[in-house]
Amino acid sequence: MPADVGVCIITEQELKQKWQEVRELVPKRDQILQAEMVRQQNNERLREQFAAKANTVGQWLESRLDKVASLGLQKGSLEDHLKTLHSLDDEVAGYRPHIDELERYNQEVRDALVFDNPHTPYTMEVCCLCVISIISVRILPVT
Numbered sequence: 001m002p003a004d005v006g007v008c009i010i011t012e013q014e015l016k017q018k019w020q021e022v023r024e025l026v027p028k029r030d031q032i033l034q035a036e037m038v039r040q041q042n043n044e045r046l047r048e049q050f051a052a053k054a055n056t057v058g059q060w061l062e063s064r065l066d067k068v069a070s071l072g073l074q075k076g077s078l079e080d081h082l083k084t085l086h087s088l089d090d091e092v093a094g095y096r097p098h099i100d101e102l103e104r105y106n107q108e109v110r111d112a113l114v115f116d117n118p119h120t121p122y123t124m125e126v127c128c129l130c131v132i133s134i135i136s137v138r139i140l141p142v143t
Contacts, residue, residue, distance in 0.1 A: 043114045050105040051119030057102050058122035060095065061130035064088055068134055092134055102127060 010018075067088060071081050106124040109117070117123075 043112055046105070046109050046112055046114055047117045047119055050102070050109050051117055051122075053098070053102045053105055054117075054120045054122040054124075054127065057095075057098050057127055058120070058130070060098075061092075061127055061134070064091060064134050065130050089135055092131060099127065099131065 068085070071084060074081070103124060
């Protein structure tokens, strides 16, 4: 009795047709993968662009925030401290173009649906909070 060699349930024509379908799908898949690679490279460029500016702006803002925080420990009159706060406010106003540029980069990142950035600890929200913290101190009423 001959050994059972199994039964093929697909015809030669069906096999050729499936092979042709695979051959047609491979280039389409390659195009999709290429487009995704370009998208990811663009996202990385956006991350790096934002991070470079955010690291500069964030450090600058933190140094101004440190100045505000240290005012309470310094000797001097209230008027001197107020002058310092006005000076810091003027510095922030003069630095505004850099903050606006960061905001433009942030908008590009958001438009690209990029939600993570391992290149910087700063977010636009953190930078805005620093600005608000610096400029709000000078408008607080003295009691």
